[in-house]
Amino acid sequence: MTQFDIQPGQVFAAQMFINGAWTSGSSAEVVEVENPANEEVIATTPLGTADDAAAGLEAARDAQVLWAKVPAVERGRVVRKLGELILARTEEFARLITTEQGKPLDQAKGEVGATAEFLFHAADNARRIEGDILVSDNRNEEIHIRRHPYGVVVGLTSWNYPAALATRKLGPALVAGNGFVLLAHEITPLSGLYIAALAEQAGIPKGLFNVVTGRGPVVGQALVEHPISAMVTMTGSNRAGREIFRAGADGMKVLRLELGGKAPFIVLEDADIDKAVEAAVVARFTNCGQICTCNERMYLHQDIADEFLEKFVAKAAALTIGDPMTNPDMGPKVSGPEVDKIGSIVAAAVAEGAEVLLEGGALTEGAYAKGHWIAPTVLEVKDNSNSVVQNEVFGPVVPAVRVGDFVEALKLANDTHFGLSAYLFTQNHRRIMQTPYALNFGEIYVNRANGEQVHAFHNGWGQSGLGGEDGKYGFDGYLRKQSLYMNWD
Template structure:
């Protein structure tokens, strides 16, 4: 019997992957996985326990000892094979992503492609594990700075990109010589399990890569606090990041946390308005606004605000919302509670005085009677302290604020506890060069929409996280340094 049947709407029982075996775990309980477009249960996964978490870390620890002795280039070849297999199965993985997460199929195909690309780039880094030799103050001595894997790395992923976020962490961790335990998010666990089913076929040693399912407060806590977990890499909410930070403090765990953002989208009076509008659409509505680098608040120069908003509102109102398998512009939100959260933020903003330029909100009639649907909402806000300006919405809602000039926009943009990403649209070279000095964000897009690249570096400042992912800088974070004082006198 096939473990994974990637037919839309098919129901199957999935198991966890621990120590090279598929297992139902220590509990007889399961978690239902639903299709957010129609609320049909498409799978059940085990409700993992603390005991399962211990088994997964123990398995990774045992496998990692031998894996670390394998030459890095050989580790990279195996990781590349996994990427190649994922690339071959792009359509299968994309349909699975859409079924459990809800993003339109064309966007899911893009995520499946990125899932493979993260592994390809990680494999390329196998020859880039470098150290240094320093001159010593002592005679007949050299100082060698060496790099070693941490041991066991735990990956905690979010539900918005369940496949790509998994390999974004898995690839560099394995190439660096670590063992890996993935806690697949309970809402979207199937993509991670599918990747594990492919990993079985490429020669990864049993126990090196483990996928556990269950709820973060139980399984995640146990994984983080396990004495043999050396490093935790997590993508999720600010709230969850703080909990991981506290849970890992006693054991002095190494943490890499990407905790969401509240990206300002600045459009100045000299910007190409049509280009800025198109970028604002992409940066707000892709994946139903469920991206940490999304356009979350727009600061529009007063001289162009009317023109920009007229075009942006018209395009937002024209978006096609529907079955993500049939090519809409926007699919459903991932869950009912997520729809409720977004609606509550909009209602609070309106109560504070926000003007509704486009009234969207939850959809629950006709074609939308089943599923978690929400239409775009555009607000004009005067107060930068508004709940919709200061809190991450993570949905198709965007507030707009008029600003007097560049300095005014910068001050408003920096007035946040987040620091992940930002956007600036201007044709003025002086302003472009000022931007990276003035904006307090780890990732800035100038005259373009969002979309980081695998060889760059993705990191947040302030309460958007610690550490970062991607590229050489991200890969280096999966290795720790050792100083060797080599004296031959």
């Protein structure tokens, strides 16, 4: 059983999880957690302080010393057990995610599956902690390159996938031998706390995994700046990433930052149009467009643009919006300020010359009188410098730009400071092979919608981040290297 009991009409008083115990922390103040579908307060969490951050870090430091001595395969078994406990509670956990974040229930179940899968794959990496033995220039000597944990890792996550983003970082950190402190985002803190409620059952030692709550500018900054934290892994906005970069500079913290994206969606004249339209809809409107790898701007070859847009607009207009527990195509936006932000983005784009092909916007009447509802908007833009093309939207709004050829599409796609994900739809093998050399993005989807896999590598170029997550390359980032000169003269 978990510690959670979210009941309609009741406010659940959640606590932080520090050193194996539930605590209200050092402040009497709380943050309210809202259901974005009806604006009801479902829970409160402690408004953490720098003292709470320090307590979590100190607990993780003390526990990590012993954890690092546990054989990696045993660490992997514990992490796998946590994944099994999560998967066994898919229905309960998914309903919690939907209640605090707003994504449709089936999508939340998919997130629970990913949450467990990140742990399973991390456990598999336990036998892949490898070093090297090099031939020395000196007689009777070898050089050993060894891998060691950093010590204590801080995890800062976004509100769009509050469970999966937590274990994406937690799993490899623990298997590598690190301690871990998670700051659960104040908008969606319950998912991280739910995972912590299963930690003891999984056999995670007391103090090794801690979850603190509160606001990033206070608790997050304290976690980053504290001398105990050796590494910080964060998923969030570019603004937050820059703040963390500055906060970690004096302490020379190791940073892994997955930041925003502005993915171009290129459709050429020889593409399978129906397949491209379907993928464009999925890649834009899943989770109400709140995915960093979303289709953020479409570049359509002029020969197929009319056909593509007619079909795309029709599918976008037909998307169902409603109670996320009933599995519509789209649930609510996560908060009221997020809806307001989208409205401002569209207004600015239109003022700069964008043409509205599908007018969506905030929904506020009837069944939508309560909650943070927004309908899809599709724009056509002639100028690639339009703000809606250049700035991340993170919501159900997408601009389309017509291009004359493949070269122009690549040029406009690269005209951005982001470099996370990109899409290409074509049946021309030569173009497909040219694309990875021509597109300046860390992740490219060819003839498919988005959705990275746990054994690949998810990383951004440019201002979309540092480091990366997943697979053997992501796992290796949670280990530091040591050179040992073995001389036996």
